[in-house]
Amino acid sequence: MERPVALLRRVDHEREGFALSLWREDWTDVYPGLFRYSIILTSKGRERVLFRTNTYEYAPTVPLGAEEVATRRLEDVERHLHSFPDSILEEEGDGMATGEPDITVDVLVIQGSPRPGGNCCILSEWAEEMARSLGKSVKVLFPADMTIRPCIGCYQCYNFGRCTFEDDMADVIGYLKSCRLLVVCSPVYTNTVPGGLKHLIDRCQAYHASRLLEGGPSGQKGIIISVAGRTGDEHFRCVVGVLKAFMMNLGIETLPSLLFGGMDRTRDISKQEGVRMQVEEAVMGAFSVHED
Ligand SMILES: Cc1cc2nc3c(=O)[nH]c(=O)nc-3n(C[C@H](O)[C@H](O)[C@H](O)COP(=O)(O)O)c2cc1C
Numbered sequence: 683m684e685r686p687v688a689l690l691r692r693v694d695h696e697r698e699g700f701a702l703s704l705w706r707e708d709w710t711d712v713y714p715g716l717f718r719y720s721i722i723l724t725s726k727g728r729e730r731v732l733f734r735t736n737t738y739e740y741a742p743t744v745p746l747g748a749e750e751v752a753t754r755r756l757e758d759v760e761r762h763l764h765s766f767p768d769s770i771l772e773e774e775g776d777g778m779a780t781g782e783p784d785i786t787v788d789v790l791v792i793q794g795s796p797r798p799g800g801n802c803c804i805l806s807e808w809a810e811e812m813a814r815s816l817g818k819s820v821k822v823l824f825p826a827d828m829t830i831r832p833c834i835g836c837y838q839c840y841n842f843g844r845c846t847f848e849d850d851m852a853d854v855i856g857y858l859k860s861c862r863l864l865v866v867c868s869p870v871y872t873n874t875v876p877g878g879l880k881h882l883i884d885r886c887q888a889y890h891a892s893r894l895l896e897g898g899p900s901g902q903k904g905i906i907i908s909v910a911g912r913t914g915d916e917h918f919r920c921v922v923g924v925l926k927a928f929m930m931n932l933g934i935e936t937l938p939s940l941l942f943g944g945m946d947r948t949r950d951i952s953k954q955e956g957v958r959m960q961v962e963e964a965v966m967g968a969f970s971v972h973e974d
Pocket of ligand 1: 795796797800801802803869870871872873874909910911912913917945946
């Protein structure tokens, strides 16, 4: 989508062979009041983004705003270029984390329980086995065992579509981009998802930003599988809301959820009749929808 762009300032240095410009892009279709500022260096016919900032980066108590910061940075860069032209003209990169690796997988299973060998582990394995029996490649991720820092709400991902943190999230996003089917298995923890899974979900804000900036895959499907200790659909309300919002933010269409309550009594989901078949049918159904 084309967004309105305004040139705020341009400084030409013909003798030195470079030009600096400051641009403002209107992203208010994404979030109210979201504007992105970019300082572009043009040199030897090449354009390079030297700096980006956006209005959402500035918390209420921060005394400066994005436009003022971008304008001051432009002046700093200009001064610096006069004194040390080679240092910037030959520099590469934007100082953000490197992008995700190139990954190919048909099915991504996110096993959200931190309990090894628990009910979500069993459900994930059933989903994995079914997908493999259909000839699909599968990756199972365990957020509780991964290094995933919590999102700090810096909003810098809206500058370049990437997070400032370098950790296991690059792999997660690589798998999310590649998969045709996402299966998330989560226990109910205090009415919502466990912390490790929530960290993963929040850090997908960077992937959400990159989808807005560069686009992303389409036609992906998602299945939510959840277990709770107590009996009754009301215990799943929050988990299902969180996981549906997660998938919706990433453009993933949710298929009907599989919810299994009463685990405090049942203890072991493999003893509950018909559950395995429900998981297998859901995975199979996702592919028959795809391949019709
Ligand atoms: C920290 C914690 C919080 C929990 N909170 C809830 C809850 O709010 N509602 C509920 O029905 N069950 C709750 N449970 C029970 C789990 O959902 C249940 O034991 C589930 O089977 C665990 O899944 P797992 O075997 O895959 O780890 C909680 C369990 C733990 C350890």
